[in-house]
Amino acid sequence: MSLIRGLLSTLYYLPAVYKWFYRPYYLLSLLMSLAFAIVRSCPGLCEHLPSQREDNNSCAFDWRELEILMFLSAIVMMKNRRAITLEQHIGNIFLFSKVANVVLFFRVDLRLGLLYLTLCVVFLITCKPPIFMGPEYITYFSDSTIDEELQRDGRVTWIVEFYANWSSECQSFAPIFADLSLKYNCLGLKFGKVDIGQYGAVAERYKVNPSPLCKQLPSLLLLQGGREIMRRPLLDKKGRAIGWSFTEEDIIREFNLNEIFQRFKKFSKGEEPEDLKTLLQEAPEEEQPHEDEPESKKDK
Structure with a gap:
């Protein structure tokens, strides 16, 4: 039920989601959240990454990486059950996606893990969520x-x-x-x-x-x-x-x-x-x- 509720909530808010990605904070957060998927599927780079797949296709997720992503999805859905606003839903997805990316990068290569972790720290220090500027009394x-x-x-x-x-x-x-x-x-x-x-x-x-x-x-x-x-x-x-x-x-x-x-x-x-x-x-x-x-x- 929690999975169905999460999907329905995502579909309900989908028309309003696109506007957030015009803001640098959300756009950069999206790129940071998809970083490992981009690296894993990038031609010329993914061929040099280790993989536990039986077909030795290093440009696709192996079973351990899929397991980590499934675990991430479960945590996000449980966390979003208490989320009130759209910003909280999106913020939870970005937060736990970055945590999963840190684990995935360190698992593949220590240097990539340290690089991504450094980028996360720099992003946290320099890029803050936009402050609400809507109408109010x-x-x-x-x-x-x-x-x-x-x-x-x-x-x-x-x-x-x-x-x-x-x-x-x-x-x-x-x-x-x-x-x-x-x-x-x-x-x-x-x-x-x-x-x-x-x-x-x-x-x-x-x-x-x-x-x-x-x-x-x-x-x-x-x-x-x-x-x-x-x-x-x-x-x-x-x-x-x-x-x-x-x-x-x-x-x-x-x-x-x-x-x-x-x-x-x-x-x-x-x-x-x-x-x-x-x-x-x-x-x-x-x-x-x-x-x-x-x-x-x-x-x-």
Whole structure:
């Protein structure tokens, strides 16, 4: 079933895939992923490569190489079961394809393996995934503007994403958060982002650990009057994030966005919106803030 699901997902997204290869990062990643297949089938070069085929055809995959590729396919399909966006699907394919290429090149020739591994390191350092540049209604905060803006009007509710540009999870989540801002932004409900990779003091103030080991990025905080109402993901006693899926449906449900948006539309008509805590108390119990949820330092 996972194989069929992966094939159907690929066919569904196929019309949108081609546009990514106009970008250098994805084009180079594609070439890096196909490097061994290109070398193995390249006339004038493949004849000099060792092979375990019975017919001694060194320009075709042998049984061990096919075994490695099949194992790679299984890992990619299992990994993509948790992928949310198209970028995550493609990123998983590229990542594990490069790992398989390293194994295949080292198996064939130590020099080719070292050369390919060096190219992978250079690519990782010099070529970064493109940052999402689509339409959005999002305010970008700095360490000097976030407190003033969040406390400017206590009636305004903010959903703030704490992110870092180096985090692939944050990059994959960017189009989802942008889409939510287009659908739900109004005078009483606004969306913001702060790069805690650049503004570390903000991360400390709002108790968001930027360490990859804690897996807290991205973090979404619901704030009103500068005071934290709830956040996702929640944290365990050791300060590590409890696994949570950053899909659009989960965010709408957990943060009760449909109800909040309808109530805060009154703000644009000059009416006073209901208190956010009262609104969240009307949500199902699993949508309430966790009792061990850390509060913002600015309350102290």
